[in-house]
Amino acid sequence: MILCMFVQPKLLLYSSNETSTSIKMLISSHLRGCKRCQQALEQLKKTTSAVKDFMSIDVSPDIDLDIRILESIRKNSETT
Numbered sequence: 001m002i003l004c005m006f007v008q009p010k011l012l013l014y015s016s017n018e019t020s021t022s023i024k025m026l027i028s029s030h031l032r033g034c035k036r037c038q039q040a041l042e043q044l045k046k047t048t049s050a051v052k053d054f055m056s057i058d059v060s061p062d063i064d065l066d067i068r069i070l071e072s073i074r075k076n077s078e079t080t
């Protein structure tokens, strides 16, 4: 289906609410009738939430420390 090829690359934006209203309406009306794109959207949601989980786990104190070090370096270079 030609519409699937149009819809599927935009599903990521659609799921994060970043498409324009007309495209959103087009996609949601297409999704109602297209199981393949519904599954693609579900898969995408799973993937993005998995990425978010991974990100929240991966935020370690070390990264925070790196940022603080970088900021203090930046501040020092500003004052001198």
Ligand SMILES: [Zn+2]
Pocket: 001, 003, 004, 007, 030, 034, 035, 036, 037
């Ligand atoms: Zn489709």
